[in-house]
Amino acid sequence: MAALTEEQTLIRDQAEAWVRDEFPVTKFRAMRDSKAAGAIMGDAWQGMVEMGWTGILVPEAHGGSDLGYLTFGLVLEALGKNLTASPLLASALVGASALRLAGSEAQQAAVLPGVVDGSIILSLAVDEGARHNPAQTACTATAQGDGFVLKGEKRFVLEGMSATHFIVPARTAGAPGEEAGLTLFLVAADAAGLSRTGLSLVDSRGYADVTLDNVAVGADAVLGEVDGAFPVLDAVLDRARAGLSAEMMGTAGQAFTMLVDYLKTREQFGRVIGSFQALGHRAAQMFTDQQLARSCAEAALASIDNDAPASTVAEMASLAKARVGDHLHLVSRELIQMHGGIGMTDEYDAGFYLKRARALEATYGNQAFHRERYASLLGY
């Protein structure tokens, strides 16, 4: 764990206590069973707002605390432990980052206070295919009058059903596959021509497919530069990747705790199974791996807080997302294997962690995507 300030320690402890008391995995299970995927709204969402988490990345002028990404990461890690899938990441990290990096002062003033008080929920609607690939954006925005008309499909949008507004990268020039020619738009979820369908994914988080069928927006819906959004989109995504890595550390950390607890309690052949070195050594390796992964996740968050150059942030974000992804992948597999039969049952929580792990791995680019990107960034 990075050396934390007093304030960060307080926020982390608060977050861990909240997750433990207010959002045990039993609550996630109940949500899953009621098929209300992603519907962590109402009281729980209000609770997060009251804790101030929605304002961690928002300037004080707009009602936030501006405490930075490492601090946000502490909260996300706590939430990740109990699989608390909320719009916090999508709105208060990804959405708020997009507004801060690309939005005008007026746009920030119009939107960010709502993000802080929870009345506005933002979601970045970036992917169009089954795999993360922002440059492949095909959704078009055609100039019309002094505004634009958006047409296209956005798929697997995180928190797509609870969002009140989408941040939509669309093509104002160029062809799918090209980085040039993209523009970011802020589109209200109730805009005429926008429709969405909730999806049932294996990890019971709230995803939606969003269809933009000639959605007309004004010029004031453009976030940042027309045609030149790719760099800022990538910067927003790097913040998303770093933040998600923190959440993944939480999910992997809790899975690992469950695993070690089981190794200490389950007996076979008259002794605890953790005494079999075939298992104990693997656990020791996972612990080592966890430490390495943690360093990457924290370094990525810190590089953002320290205003490192965009290329450094990009490197660190890809390093973190790939490295933490591999770690979570490993731990989620071993969690099941080392539990034996009980790990295969729906009644036990292990399966939730396996399922969430793969969804987190795929979101904002999987390990392969980020290894490739890392290699390119380093010039290999």
Next chain:
Amino acid sequence: MSTATSAAGDAFRESVRSWVEANFPPELKDQPASMEGAGDGDLAQALERWRDALAGQGWGAPTWPKAYGGAGLTPAEARVISQEIGRAGGYNPIPLMAGMGVTMVGPTLLEYGTDEQKEKHLPGIASGKIRWCLGLSEPNAGSDLAGLATKAEDKGDHFALNGQKIWTSGADISQWCGALVRTEPQAPKRDGLSFVLLPMDQPGVETRPIKLISGASPFCETYFNDARAEKSDLLGPLNKGWSVVKRLLQHERASQTSARGPGAGGKSESLYAIAKRYAGETADGKLEDADLRARLTRHLMDAEAHRLTAERIAAEAKGNVEVSAAASIMKNSATSVSQTRSELMIELMGYRGLGWEGEAFRQEELDTVREWLWGKAISIYGGSAEVQNNIISKNILGLPETTQKG
């Protein structure tokens, strides 16, 4: 192989092929193999017809003697039969419909059973009409199976069973059960066990399905409350159940050494073709994602190495499938190949490989996800991967073992 036998082999293959062509119901082509077997509807009727046709040939369990419902064929001939059925786009439903009957209980009965027991039980298995489950594991006796507690008390003409089994696959839909029970509580762990056969449809047996992470409920908690097993259904000598079950588990491993498994079973499209469909290809037809391409290639090599090893072992055993420690090697290798394939499948499908249900996903995608989750079990049941490694290090490498004290 001599020319004479290979000519005979070709003739045999020819005859199997034409029989399959004449008898395989075309509507079953490329249907996924189902443990549950015939439900209802047209497909189920076709499946029953197909089962009965195969059973008529003795091909439900081709290597068993004709007298017990088999066809008295060699293992090599049996392989030809399954190859030819596979070639027609089908599968042999009998080993599935019989639960643990064809793969485990039957072979063990052939070795240890009395003539009377063989006559009573084998034909029902070979016809696919009697389904068997296996009551071995208990909540506190998994890898350490010999630590089990279910008791069987001698009641003169029968045993009365009391205790709990768990993870009993198909217990709720089986007609018969093979159970490992304690008949001599005073003896050291492994010396007081016996293997008994008992019908599931009786007041003393209760099953409660357990739901898996894949959503299905293929196994149960099984409770014995004065459940009755006839003395005549004791398999092998009294208190020698450990030897019987060791043999049975070797048969189980031997049946689990095929690495087709999840994500590949019966589907004709190659893994690379599926990958290109989801992950795209370059102008010269290579998989776009170079990292995925490298890992897919490694997997394909692993799968091929596994297949070649299976062939080599079969050839070295001169057509007799060797049920031995080699089964542990092959089980672990098969498990690793199958599980890697499943992980690669869901990875290459991206978000589409994460669907749970709903029209947004294609059936093949939803199936892949469920198979991926279900497939996590194959390195756990039938002796976990770790237990197989213990067997390899002890029985093949001769390393001292640390777990067994009586």
